[in-house]
Amino acid sequence: MSDYREIKELIEQYDSICIYRHIRADYDAYGSQLGLKALINDNYPDKKVYALGTDDLDNPYLLEPLDEADEETVRKSLAVIVDTSNLARVELDSWKLCADSIRIDHHPFVEQICNHEIIDTDASSCAQIVTELAMDAGWHISVKAADYLYAGISTDTLKMTIEKVNARAFRVVARLAEAGINFDTLNRRIYDSEIRIYKAETAARNKIVFDGNFAYLLLTAKDLQEMDLEEEEARDMVNIMQNIRGVDKYATIIEDKNGLEYNISLRSHGIVINTIARKYGGGGHPSASGIGHLKPELVPDVLRDMREKE
C-alpha cells in the first residue's frame, strides 16, 4: 500500500491536477478519470481538477462533459494518466508540460511514461486501483465517484465474470456499494442499448463464423452501412461471443469506412492472445487485446494465428 501513500501525498502537494487517459476511451478510462476527479473534488474542495480529453464515448446517461485547461494551468499541475499502457496511447500531449506526473494502470507493462507509476496487472481494472487508493487514503467516496468507478470495474470485468475477478475485486465493489450505488439504475445507465444497436447485434450473430474453438465476426464497411452502425459500435460487439460453449477464442474484424484497413478485437478464455496482437502492432491484456489499422492482406494471417493458438 506504500505506493498508494506516495500518490496521495503527491495529490495533496498540488493545487491543480490534470487527469488524462487513453485514446478511444472506454468506460474504465472514463470511470477512472471522472471517478478520481470526483474523489479529489469531494475530499479536497480547494483543489482544481481537470479531466482532459475528447468526448468520444457518447453516453450522456452516465458521463459528464470533460474540461479544458489553458497552458498556464497545465504547467503548474500534477498530471495523472489513467488506464494507459504506452506513450502513444495517451490522448493529449499537454501532460508533458505538467510539473510532475503519475500513472495508474493495470495493463501489462510496456514502457515507463511518468515520474511515478502504479502498475498493477493483478487489478481487474484501473478503476479498481483508483478505488483502492481512495480506501487506503481514507477518502470519502460520494455516490457520484462510486458510480463512475463501478462503471469502470463492471465493464472491464464483463460484469464481474472474468478470471481477474477475485475477493479483492469484490471487496472494492463492496466499498462502492456502501457509498450508496443503486445497481439497477446504474447498470441500466451503463448497459442499456438503443433498439438500433440491439437489432444490429441480432443481425451480427448470424454473421459469426465458427471455426473449432475460435469464433469471429467480420464486418465490412458495407455491412456497417446496412446495419446502421458506427465502427466503435461494431467493435463493442465482440462481447456477444463471450458465452458460447466450446468457443475459447473470439474476435471482431471491422473494416474502416474507407475500406483500407481493419480494426481487430481479440478475446479469449484463459488463452494468451496479446502475443498475437503484438505481432501485428497491437497490444493489450493477455485475454483482451486489439490491433488497429491492419492491412487487409494480413487479416487471414491473424485469423490463422487465432485458430492455431492454444
Ligand SMILES: [Mn+2]
Ligand atoms: Mn482498463
